[in-house]
Amino acid sequence: MxxxxxxxxxxxxxxxxxxxxxxxxxxxxxxxxxxxxxxxxxxxxxxxxxxxxxxxxxxxxxxxxxxxxxxxxxxxxxxxxxxxxxxxxxxxxxxxxxxxxxxTWPGKPELIRASIVVIVTILILAITLFLFDIVWQWFFKLIGVTS
Structure with missing residues (x-):
């Protein structure tokens, strides 16, 4: 076509x-x-x-x-x-x-559930990145790369 x-x-x-x-x-x-x-x-x-x-x-x-x-x-x-x-x-x-x-578009209940899953996943990833940032800051201070 x-x-x-x-x-x-x-x-x-x-x-x-x-x-x-x-x-x-x-x-x-x-x-x-x-x-x-x-x-x-x-x-x-x-x-x-x-x-x-x-x-x-x-x-x-x-x-x-x-x-x-x-x-x-x-x-x-x-x-x-x-x-x-x-x-x-x-x-x-x-x-x-x-x-x-x-x-086929999702209904309202399915849309709400999917949105909650996405929001929770983003929050978990943000917290994980924050924790990794803290760990790396601590490590770089420990070995003297940053002050």
Whole structure:
């Protein structure tokens, strides 16, 4: 199946950047929307940081301090939208959502038990590491490596 998808959708992403169509709009919606949202959050944070870094750095062109991050923000939003609608990536996300639907998710009691096991294991490992640290500190003081 994946080889069939890979051979049918061989056009590069750049071929789809200037289209406004949505690829298979009724399939894989949740995964594609969450992926686009994650891309948009990353772009937003990057543009926000860029706008902070650019404050006061271009006194001769104050329009650039807001214009460059805004242009990159708009480009990033468009890129995220186009990426999840690129047939090659869209088919991948559709298959991911199909696989997620096949998974048997645990019930609440099983989830609580598993969480308790993980938390207790982490605590035991943390205590063990702490004790090893104390032993090594004592040993290194004993042989004169540390003071």
């Amino acid at each position: 994946s080889r069939e998808i890979a051979t049918t959708n061989t056009q590069p992403l750049t071929a789809y950047l200037f289209q406004a169509s949505v690829y298979k709009p009724s399939q894989g919606r949740i995964v594609r929307q969450l992926t686009a949202l994650a891309i948009w959050v990353i772009v937003s944070l990057g543009c926000y940081r860029l706008s902070i870094l650019m404050r006061g750095s271009m006194p001769s062109a104050p329009w650039a301090e807001a214009g460059i991050p805004a242009l990159l923000f708009a480009s990033g939003l468009w890129f995220g939208f186009r990426l999840v609608n690129w047939p090659r990536f869209g088919d991948f996300l559709i298959s991911v959502e199909a696989e997620m639907a096949k998974v």
